[in-house]
Amino acid sequence: MPVMKSAVADRKVPERGRSAPRKTANLTVEGRTLEVSNLDKVLYPKNGFTKGDVINYYIHVAHVLLPHLRDRPLTLKRYPNGVEGEFFYEKRCPGFRPSWLKTAPVWSEGNQATIHFCLANDLPSLVWAANLADLELHTSLGRRQKIDRPTAMVFDLDPGPGADILKCAEVGLALRELLQKKSLKSFAKTSGSKGLQIYVPLNTTATFDQTKACARTIAEKLARERPEKVVSQMAKKVRQNKVYIDWVQNDPHKTTVCVYSLRAKENPTVSTPVAWDEVEKALKKGRAADLVFQAPDVIDRVKRRGDLFAPVLELKQKLPAVSEFEAG
Numbered sequence: 001m002p003v004m005k006s007a008v009a010d011r012k013v014p015e016r017g018r019s020a021p022r023k024t025a026n027l028t029v030e031g032r033t034l035e036v037s038n039l040d041k042v043l044y045p046k047n048g049f050t051k052g053d054v055i056n057y058y059i060h061v062a063h064v065l066l067p068h069l070r071d072r073p074l075t076l077k078r079y080p081n082g083v084e085g086e087f088f089y090e091k092r093c094p095g096f097r098p099s100w101l102k103t104a105p106v107w108s109e110g111n112q113a114t115i116h117f118c119l120a121n122d123l124p125s126l127v128w129a130a131n132l133a134d135l136e137l138h139t140s141l142g143r144r145q146k147i148d149r150p151t152a153m154v155f156d157l158d159p160g161p162g163a164d165i166l167k168c169a170e171v172g173l174a175l176r177e178l179l180q181k182k183s184l185k186s187f188a189k190t191s192g193s194k195g196l197q198i199y200v201p202l203n204t205t206a207t208f209d210q211t212k213a214c215a216r217t218i219a220e221k222l223a224r225e226r227p228e229k230v231v232s233q234m235a236k237k238v239r240q241n242k243v244y245i246d247w248v249q250n251d252p253h254k255t256t257v258c259v260y261s262l263r264a265k266e267n268p269t270v271s272t273p274v275a276w277d278e279v280e281k282a283l284k285k286g287r288a289a290d291l292v293f294q295a296p297d298v299i300d301r302v303k304r305r306g307d308l309f310a311p312v313l314e315l316k317q318k319l320p321a322v323s324e325f326e327a328g
Helices: 051-069 123-131 165-180 208-225 276-285 295-305 322-326
Strands: 011-014 021-029 032-037 042-044 074-078 088-090 103-108 113-118 134-139 146-150 152-159 187-190 196-201 243-246
Touching (some): 021 123, 032 051, 032 123, 051 123, 051 134, 051 295, 074 113, 123 134, 146 208, 152 208, 165 187, 165 243, 165 276, 208 243, 208 322
Antiparallel strands (some): 011 021, 021 032, 074 088, 074 134, 152 196, 152 243
C-alpha cells in the first residue's frame, strides 16, 4: 500500500491561465508513477478533509472496493473546487488519461455514438480518478462484457421531506421480508446521503427489462400495502413523510453510486454496507446516526468486518416472474 507522505516528491508547476502555482508530487502505485496535485487542498471545508485524505481513503479500502468496480463503466462525478463548489459528470473518459488505463466502449442511444467509459480495475486507476477530485464513483449495474445484463436488482430507498433513514430502514426490512418469501437474499448499504439501497444479487442472464419490471411490481405492491409509508412514484408532491422506492435505477442508461464510494456531502460520508441486524438495531433504538458512516469509520469497519457486500458479486439467484409478486 503506498504511503503518500513518504512516497512523494513535491515540486511546483505553473497552472495554465493562472498565476498561482500548482503543487504536484509523484506517487508510485503498484509500479506505476502517478502525478498527483494539490494534496492539501480542502475538498470538504466544514470537515477539513483534503484531496490527500480522499486519495488515502480510497487506497485503504481499495481491496474491498475494486472488486465492485471491476469491469463496470465508470461515470466520474468531479468536484474540482470541493463539495461546496460546482461539479460535473464525465461519462467519456478524458483524453488525458494514462495510456495504461482501460476503457469500456458503450453504445449511447442518446448520442448515437460509442462512448468510451473509464474502468477503475486496479489501484493506479482508482488513485488517478481520485486525483481528479472524482469524489463519487457511479457505475453501471452491468459489466462491460455483458453490459445489457444487470448483475443485481436494486431498490433505492429515498426519504421524502419529513422522513429519514430510519423510515428507510423500516421500509427496507419490509422489502427484505417480501423478497425472502420468494427465496431471494438481499443486502443493504447506506446511500451515503439520506437513504438506503437494497441489492438483490442475480449474476445470471436476467435482463434490464426483467429486473425493471420486477422492481416496479414490488415497489408498487409495497406502496399499496403501506400507503402511509411508501410511494412508488417519483413526483415529490406525494412523498411527504414517506419513502420513495426508486425502481427506475434498474435501467441500462442509469448508474448507481458504488459501494464504498465517498459522497459529496458536508462531511465525507460513504455508501457503506450494513448487516440487516444493524438496520434492525438502529430502527429499534431510534438512532439514525448508527446508519451514517464517514471515511475513517469505514476504514475501521473494513478492518474489523471485511466486505459485507462480497456476496453481491458471486451469489446466483433466479429472478421470479413478475406474476409471482403480483399474486403475493
